[in-house]
Amino acid sequence: MKCKYTIETLIGELTVLENDGRITDLHFGKVSILGMVEKKTELIAEVEKQINEYYQGSREEFDIPLRIEGTPFQKKVWEALREIPKGETRTYEDIAMAVGSPKASRAVGMANNRNRIPVIIPCHRVIGKNGKLVGFAGGLDVKEKLLEMEKKSR
Structure with missing residues (x-):
C-alpha cells in the first residue's frame, strides 16, 4: 500500500x-x-x-528500510553520501572521486538533485568547491540548519 x-x-x-x-x-x-x-x-x-x-544527538545513523530507485551511477553517489560522517561536508568533486569518476562533478550534482530521500541520504553534506552552500531542495537556510544541528549533536 x-x-x-x-x-x-x-x-x-x-x-x-x-x-x-x-x-x-x-x-x-x-x-x-x-x-x-x-x-x-x-x-x-x-x-x-x-x-x-x-x-x-541520541542516534548516530538511520536504520530505516528504503526503496532507492535510480541509475547505477546515482546509486553509487547516494551510497557515497551516506559515507560522509555526521557534521562533515564534502565537495561535488570529492564525491566524484569517491565513486571513481573524478571528472563527473556535474553528474554528481545532478544525482544529488535527484535524491528522493534527503536527510536520510544526506545530500545536504555536499557543498561547492569554494566551500559555499549550494543547491538544496529544502532551501539553503534548511541546509545550513541541518549542518549546524549535526555538528552540535556529534
Missing part, C-alpha cells in the same frame, strides 16, 4: 512516502500527492522518531 504522512521533526515538517514497507520519498513541508493513503504507519512513525533522535 502507498501511504504518505506529514511528520513533525526538529528540522520542520517532512512529508514521508512509504510503499510496501519501505520509504521511497521524503519532502520538505506538507505535500499533496494523489493516489496515496494519508496514514501514519508504524514505519513513518519510526522515521519521525529516528530523525528527531538523530538531531537530538
Whole structure:
C-alpha cells in the first residue's frame, strides 16, 4: 500500500512516502500527492522518531528500510553520501572521486538533485568547491540548519 504522512521533526515538517514497507520519498513541508493513503504507519512513525533522535544527538545513523530507485551511477553517489560522517561536508568533486569518476562533478550534482530521500541520504553534506552552500531542495537556510544541528549533536 502507498501511504504518505506529514511528520513533525526538529528540522520542520517532512512529508514521508512509504510503499510496501519501505520509504521511497521524503519532502520538505506538507505535500499533496494523489493516489496515496494519508496514514501514519508504524514505519513513518519510526522515521519521525529516528530523525528527531538523530538531531537530538541520541542516534548516530538511520536504520530505516528504503526503496532507492535510480541509475547505477546515482546509486553509487547516494551510497557515497551516506559515507560522509555526521557534521562533515564534502565537495561535488570529492564525491566524484569517491565513486571513481573524478571528472563527473556535474553528474554528481545532478544525482544529488535527484535524491528522493534527503536527510536520510544526506545530500545536504555536499557543498561547492569554494566551500559555499549550494543547491538544496529544502532551501539553503534548511541546509545550513541541518549542518549546524549535526555538528552540535556529534
